[in-house]
Amino acid sequence: xxxxxxxxxxxxxxxxxxxxxxxxxxxxxxxxxxxxxxxxxxxxxxxxxxxxxxxxxxxxxxxxxxxxxxxxxxxxxxxxxxxxxxxxxxxxxxxxxxxxxxxxxxxxxxxxxxxxxxxxxxxxxxxxxxxxxxxxxxxxxxxxxxxxxxxxxxxxxxxxxxxxxxxxxxxxxxxxxxxxxxxxxxxxxxxxxxxxxxxxxxxxxxxxxxxxxxxxxxxxxxxxxxxxxxxxxxxxxxxxxxxxxxxxxxxxxxxxxxxxxxxxxxxxxxxxxxxxxxxxxxxxxxxxxxxxxxxxxxxxxxxxxxxxxxxxxxxxxxxxxxxxxxxxxxxxxxxxxxxxxxxxxxxxxxxxxxxxxxxxxxxxxxxxxxxxxxxxxxxxxxxxxxxxxxxxxxxxxxxxxxxxxxxxxxxxxxxxxxxxxxxxxxxxxxxxxxxxxxxxxxxxxxxx
Numbered sequence: 001x002x003x004x005x006x007x008x009x010x011x012x013x014x015x016x017x018x019x020x021x022x023x024x025x026x027x028x029x030x031x032x033x034x035x036x037x038x039x040x041x042x043x044x045x046x047x048x049x050x051x052x053x054x055x056x057x058x059x060x061x062x063x064x065x066x067x068x069x070x071x072x073x074x075x076x077x078x079x080x081x082x083x084x085x086x087x088x089x090x091x092x093x094x095x096x097x098x099x100x101x102x103x104x105x106x107x108x109x110x111x112x113x114x115x116x117x118x119x120x121x122x123x124x125x126x127x128x129x130x131x132x133x134x135x136x137x138x139x140x141x142x143x144x145x146x147x148x149x150x151x152x153x154x155x156x157x158x159x160x161x162x163x164x165x166x167x168x169x170x171x172x173x174x175x176x177x178x179x180x181x182x183x184x185x186x187x188x189x190x191x192x193x194x195x196x197x198x199x200x201x202x203x204x205x206x207x208x209x210x211x212x213x214x215x216x217x218x219x220x221x222x223x224x225x226x227x228x229x230x231x232x233x234x235x236x237x238x239x240x241x242x243x244x245x246x247x248x249x250x251x252x253x254x255x256x257x258x259x260x261x262x263x264x265x266x267x268x269x270x271x272x273x274x275x276x277x278x279x280x281x282x283x284x285x286x287x288x289x290x291x292x293x294x295x296x297x298x299x300x301x302x303x304x305x306x307x308x309x310x311x312x313x314x315x316x317x318x319x320x321x322x323x324x325x326x327x328x329x330x331x332x333x334x335x336x337x338x339x340x341x342x343x344x345x346x347x348x349x350x351x352x353x354x355x356x357x358x359x360x361x362x363x364x365x366x367x368x369x370x371x372x373x374x375x376x377x378x379x380x381x382x383x384x385x386x387x388x389x390x391x392x393x394x395x396x397x398x399x400x401x402x403x404x405x406x407x408x409x410x411x412x413x414x415x416x417x418x419x420x421x422x423x424x425x426x427x428x429x430x431x432x433x434x435x436x437x438x439x440x441x442x443x444x445x446x447x448x
Contacts, residue, residue, distance in 0.1 A: 001196040003028040004205045008037055010374070011228045015200060015255070018281040022443035027192065031183065031204055033147075035108065035126030035133075036062075036098055044186040048156055048169055049149045051132055062106030063129035065095050078105065080323075085110075091117065098127070101370070179204065180211045187212075195219065200226040202237040206249075213248040221248035224447070226278075227263075228255050234266050242271040253278045253446060257436060276446045279436030287358070287380040290424045292316040294414075295357035295381070297350070300366035301329040304389050305407040309361075310336050312411045316418075319353050321345040323369060354379050358424065359414060362396065363389050377435065382417055382427050384410055397434040400427075 003019070005012045008030045016028055030037055033045035039052065046052055065083045066076055074087045078095065083105070085093035093113055098106040107125045114120040118140055124133035131152070136144040147156040157166040165182045167174040169189075176182040183204075187194055194212055199205035202225070209223050225241065234242075241249045251274040254260040260277040267275070294316055296303060303320070310318060310333070320330065321342035333339045342349060360376035362368075362385030376383050377395035384400040385391075386407075393401070402410045417427045 001026040002192055002194070002198070004031075004197050004199040004208065005029070006031045006201045006204050008032075008034075008041060010371075011255075012200065014280045014282070015198075015226055015228070017283070018438070018443065019198070021281045022440050022447070024198075024443075024447070029192065033133075035124055036100060042190075044183060045133075045147050045156065047186060047190055048167060049132060049147050051126060051128075051130075051150075053150070060128040062098060062103055062108075062127050063125050065097070065105040065107055067129075068095065068107065068110055080105065085112075100127075180207050183208050184211055184215065195221060197221075197223045198226060199223065200228050202227075202235050206237050209248050213246075221250075223249040224251040224253060225249050226253045226255060227259070230256060230259050231262075234263055238263075242267065242273050243269060245272055247273065250274060251276065251447075255279060255436060278442060278446050279438035281440065281443070282432075282435070282437055283378065284432075285379050287428075290358045290418060290421050291356065292418055293357040294318050294359040294361055295353050295376070296320045296361050296364060297345075297369045297372045298322055298364035298366070299324060299369050300364050301327040302365035303330075304363045304365065304386050304404050306333065306363070308407050309363075309411065310338060312408065313414065314338055316359075316414070319357055321350060321353060354381065357381060358418075359384065361385060362391055365389055368392065377431070380428055382424065382431065384413060386410070395431070395435050397427075397431045399430065 001024070003016060003026065005028065012030070028041045030041055030043045033043040037043060037046070042052075065078050068076065068085070070076070070085065071087075074085060074092060076095065077084050077086060082097070083095035084091055085095065091113060094111040095107055096109045096111070097103070098108045100106070109125065110123040111119050112121045112123070119137050121137065122135040123131055124135070126132045130150065131148065133145060133147045135142055136146070142160050144160065145158040146154055149155050153168075155168050159165070163178065165176040165179065167176065167182065174185065176185065197209055199209065206225070209221070213219075213221055225238075227238070238252065241247045241252065253276050254263060255278060257277060257279070264275065292315055296318065298320065299322060316338060318336075318339045319342065320333070320339065323345060324343070326341060326343040330341060334341055342353065345353070354375060358381060360373070360381040360383045362373060362383060368391035373383060373392040373395050382400070383396045385396060386402055386404040388404045390396060390401055400413060417424045
């Protein structure tokens with residue numbers, strides 16, 4: 001049994017965590033290696049290059065942005081958000097940072113520019129500070145991706161023009177005509193148990209499960225597709241699974257309640273494939289009391305209807321925080337007795353604000369700051385916002401999302417949820433239901 005994911009995003013992490021809590025603690029394989037996968041997660045790139053070997057020491061750390069080697073007279077100019085490479089006044093490259101919460105100005109990739117300002121190569125760095133790959137470009141088109149071992153020898157060469165893959169492995173050279181052939185070889189060499197695969201994409205992971213069946217048609221496969229996307233119509237590859245009596249995928253688990261209903265309504269033919277709904281097992285911090293404290297984290301001074309909300313809720317404390325300095329427009333709100341500003345807030349102070357604030361308002365324009373909506377959700381803050389500003393509807397009940405002009409209804413919702421702790425807990429329960437909270441028993445029942 002194994003998890004086979006194309007990427008390792010929030011959805012994959014939530015699924016893996018839920019499976020582990022339910023007792024399914026098998027290997028996770030991620031096809032797209034970004035150099036920063038957790039130690040317990042492996043990939044074909046990591047396996048063949050030996051990326052994670054000899055890196056058990058805590059001294060191994062990502063490369064800091066100013067540690068990138070440069071030609072003479074070139075320099076790096078950077079801040080907490082980005083870094084750029086210059087030769088005099090001419091820009092020669094961009095440094096992209098890791099987005100891991102624990103990293104600070106850690107290098108994930110370096111884009112090197114040609115004289116015309118177009119990308120010529122991208123150097124890929126891993127969490128150990130090692131150059132593990134390089135993407136080559138011609139006229140803006142990616143032509144070749146090369147992955148190296150710890151001695152910087154070429155191990156994997158992916159030709160994006162011919163779609164072939166060359167592998168230098170155990171003193172032999174292998175050529176694969178397709179990506180799927182390469183992954184099948186990897187699964188064999190890594191001795192992975194492929195009889196039962198949990199996968200969550202109808203792209204490459206689906207094609208791999210089909211290829212395994214084609215190679216060994218008499219083997220009894222029992223795969224499960226965890227469908228985490230939304231679609232107006234049943235995708236073609238899913239219909240293929242549903243109509244194939246000998247499909248290696250025996251179960252489709254849909255992790256969005258509305259998507260589950262849509263798909264069930266569209267199934268007209270008989271199918272032997274089990275179709276179930278199953279949400280996630282979230283790790284939530286208990287909140288034992290309620291207070292009239294509201295948190296907003298923003299990187300913009302454009303906060304929708306803030307004046308009106310402050311006037312309507314004079315007995316509520318508004319904590320407005322930012323990772324950066326604040327503009328004069330925001331500082332003007334210090335004239336309100338129910339406002340406390342936290343410019344350049346650090347991790348410790350932000351954690352305290354999250355802990356003491358019972359409500360989170362997702363009403364700032366611009367980007368979401370550091371996945372704060374997920375953090376608020378995990379800390380059992382009641383999340384409310386406007387249609388025009390909401391950043392992540394997955395964790396916000398529809399009943400807590402209002403049109404910006406209907407700000408008074410948002411105010412009324414906060415007042416109702418604040419009356420007694422029972423009302424607040426009921427609102428949190430609705431938030432959990434909307435996000436798809438499931439139980440360990442649900443997982444064991446569906447996956448038995």
